[in-house]
Amino acid sequence: MAALPLAASAGEALVLGLTTGPVCLASCGPVVLPWMLVQPKGIGPHSRQLLLFLAARLAGYMVFAAAAWLVGAAIPRAWSGRSWAYGGIELLLAIALLVYAAGWPRPRRALSEPSPRLVRIGEAPRPRPSGAVALGFLTGINLCPPFLVAGVRAAQLAHLSGALFFFLCFFAGTAIWFLPFLSLGFLQRTPAVVTVARMVAVLLACWYGFSGASLLIERIING
Amino acid sequence: MASPSSAPARPPAFRSIGRSILLTLPIALWSLLMFTPSFRSGGRALSIGAVLVIVFMTSLFFLMMRTGETYRWRRIFFVALGFLFPVGFIASLIAERGTMSIPISRMVSGDTPFCFMVTPALILPAAFARTIVFPGSILPTASNPHSIAVMIGLWFAFTLVLGKAWCSYACFFGGMDEGFAAFGKRRRLHRFVTKYGSILRLIPWAILLCVVLLSAALFEPFYCMWLCPFKTVTEFPAVRDLETALQFGVFVTLFVGLVVVLPYLTKKRTQCGFFCPFGAFQSLFNKINLFDIRFDREKCFDCGLCQTSCPTVALSKESVREGKTLLNCMKCGACVDACKKDAAVWHLKGTPVAVKPERARLLFLYGAWALATMFGGSILANSIATMVHWLPLK
Numbered sequence: 001m002a003a004l005p006l007a008a009s010a011g012e013a014l015v016l017g018l019t020t021g022p023v024c025l026a027s028c029g030p031v032v033l034p035w036m037l038v039q040p041k042g043i044g045p046h047s048r049q050l051l052l053f054l055a056a057r058l059a060g061y062m063v064f065a066a067a068a069w070l071v072g073a074a075i076p077r078a079w080s081g082r083s084w085a086y087g088g089i090e091l092l093l094a095i096a097l098l099v100y101a102a103g104w105p106r107p108r109r110a111l112s113e114p115s116p117r118l119v120r121i122g123e124a125p126r127p128r129p130s131g132a133v134a135l136g137f138l139t140g141i142n143l144c145p146p147f148l149v150a151g152v153r154a155a156q157l158a159h160l161s162g163a164l165f166f167f168l169c170f171f172a173g174t175a176i177w178f179l180p181f182l183s184l185g186f187l188q189r190t191p192a193v194v195t196v197a198r199m200v201a202v203l204l205a206c207w208y209g210f211s212g213a214s215l216l217i218e219r220i221i222n223g
Numbered sequence: 224m225a226s227p228s229s230a231p232a233r234p235p236a237f238r239s240i241g242r243s244i245l246l247t248l249p250i251a252l253w254s255l256l257m258f259t260p261s262f263r264s265g266g267r268a269l270s271i272g273a274v275l276v277i278v279f280m281t282s283l284f285f286l287m288m289r290t291g292e293t294y295r296w297r298r299i300f301f302v303a304l305g306f307l308f309p310v311g312f313i314a315s316l317i318a319e320r321g322t323m324s325i326p327i328s329r330m331v332s333g334d335t336p337f338c339f340m341v342t343p344a345l346i347l348p349a350a351f352a353r354t355i356v357f358p359g360s361i362l363p364t365a366s367n368p369h370s371i372a373v374m375i376g377l378w379f380a381f382t383l384v385l386g387k388a389w390c391s392y393a394c395f396f397g398g399m400d401e402g403f404a405a406f407g408k409r410r411r412l413h414r415f416v417t418k419y420g421s422i423l424r425l426i427p428w429a430i431l432l433c434v435v436l437l438s439a440a441l442f443e444p445f446y447c448m449w450l451c452p453f454k455t456v457t458e459f460p461a462v463r464d465l466e467t468a469l470q471f472g473v474f475v476t477l478f479v480g481l482v483v484v485l486p487y488l489t490k491k492r493t494q495c496g497f498f499c500p501f502g503a504f505q506s507l508f509n510k511i512n513l514f515d516i517r518f519d520r521e522k523c524f525d526c527g528l529c530q531t532s533c534p535t536v537a538l539s540k541e542s543v544r545e546g547k548t549l550l551n552c553m554k555c556g557a558c559v560d561a562c563k564k565d566a567a568v569w570h571l572k573g574t575p576v577a578v579k580p581e582r583a584r585l586l587f588l589y590g591a592w593a594l595a596t597m598f599g600g601s602i603l604a605n606s607i608a609t610m611v612h613w614l615p616l617k
Binding site for chain 2: 022023025026027029030033034192195196199200203204207214
């Protein structure tokens with residue numbers, strides 16, 4: 001790519017990310033907030049978890065950018081399997097939220113053996129990097145409106161590297177909007193806060209599960 | 224109706240009749256002031272409603288002054304408000320549009336009456352997208368006087384002074400579950416509520432967070448669309464397809480479960496205490512308002528009557544030992560009335576605890592009852608006027 005189109009493309013993606021960031025925030029907020037609230041207090045653990053989440057989200061973006069470029073603009077715009085993807089991703093999000101809300105999976109142990117990792121109800125579970133990664137990746141490939149706009153634009157670019165670069169810049173623009181989540185690190189972690197966060201995760205899992213299932217059922221009925 | 228305690232906490236005549244009348248005078252004058260427009264331009268039915276409400280509200284306040292009890296008299300008003308509000312509201316809907324369901328055209332034109340329950344869900348979309356995610360109008364219009372600005376303004380002014388007392392003196396929904404909780408005396412699920420109270424009282428916070436996050440994500444008032452039990456007795460999106468039918472099913476299930484069955488079984492305000500996200504939001508304002516309930520540790524002997532009497536499980540053993548209520552206290556006065564040792568007292572923040580608590584109670588009640596008369600009283604007057612219209616009184 002020539003230097004000027006590359007810079008223009010980067011600028012366009014960054015501005016698109018910055019301006020549509022609040023929508024990304026609103027779209028990912030229901031997943032990020034309960035996850036961050038079950039982390040131990042402090043800016044350090046929160047930064048780590050947010051970085052992991054954003055890195056996994058970036059990976060999701062890259063996968064989508066590559067797919068969008070390979071298949072063309074049809075993916076984001078009028079792809080007939082879009083509701084399958086929406087429904088499937090929402091169901092996976094529901095499962096991931098339920099799994100991490102319950103603190104599962106845990107290593108199998110003999111019944112008589114006391115677990116050093118036993119988490120009592122109300123206590124903060126140990127930080128699980130895999131949770132941030134799974135939730136980040138699933139929100140990364142979730143087809144929110146700004147993401148679809150970026151997908152259309154990336155699909156029109158001449159090279160795969162261009163599409164990936166476009167999404168990288170788009171990601172940078174949206175990621176800034178996630179920084180306020182770090183302030184949750186200052187919130188006191190009482191057992192009540194952790195319990196509420198887990199309840200939120202379960203309730204949101206119910207919603208995503210319902211939403212995903214209804215999309216899939218509708219798709220099956222309508223063909 | 225079941226009383227919060229089995230024995231009277233105070234002598235029947237707490238204050239002399241003359242003194243009680245004197246203390247009731249400001250409320251009587253306030254009521255007259257509030258309902259003067261109804262006499263001038265409201266017609267015969269509304270005038271009858273206004274007179275009845277003035278007598279009703281003034282009498283209840285007088286009884287509060289005379290007996291020194293708050294909860295019992297407040298509950299009569301609150302239950303009346305809860306049960307009469309749908310009467311007037313549904314009648315006005317039927318008269319105006321012929322149905323309780325909201326037609327799409329009304330939503331598009333922003334003519335849906337605003338309900339304060341949506342307030343917390345408006346914050347994020349308003350902050351990030353400068354958009355109100357409710358199909359109502361911001362300023363009052365001829366077709367929709369219940370605008371967003373009017374309702375939020377009223378709510379905010381009241382809340383700054385009295386905190387979560389809104390949920391016990393102004394909310395036109397809370398009286399329904401309080402009414403069903405008052406039927407019968409046996410607490411069938413008492414042990415369940417005692418055992419899991421600490422978890423149950425956290426549920427509204429979880430629902431509040433979900434509602435706020437999903438309203439921002441979906442750009443719609445999620446609580447109104449999916450979770451409000453009171454849609455059953457007010458208005459709801461017209462049932463057009465499977466989704467709206469499902470929504471209506473959820474509303475009815477939540478209403479029957481949380482407003483009728485569980486209050487009856489537990490003798491608690493289950494919808495308000497264990498579900499309502501607006502109640503959780505309102506709890507935050509308990510931190511900054513002027514009044515609270517405190518416990519005089521020198522008089523308290525940990526009998527637990529206050530905890531049993533609390534309709535929303537806003538007291539725990541630990542909180543009483545610390546001399547405070549929990550954040551979700553609605554200032555209904557049940558614990559104060561139930562306490563046989565007068566250890567539970569009304570308190571004006573910044574003053575010593577248990578020093579002239581009756582003065583704090585009076586100050587609180589003037590504010591709360593003035594609002595109850597203005598807000599709930601006008602709803603009651605409208606509902607009574609509706610019923611007068613229906614009655615063949617020629």
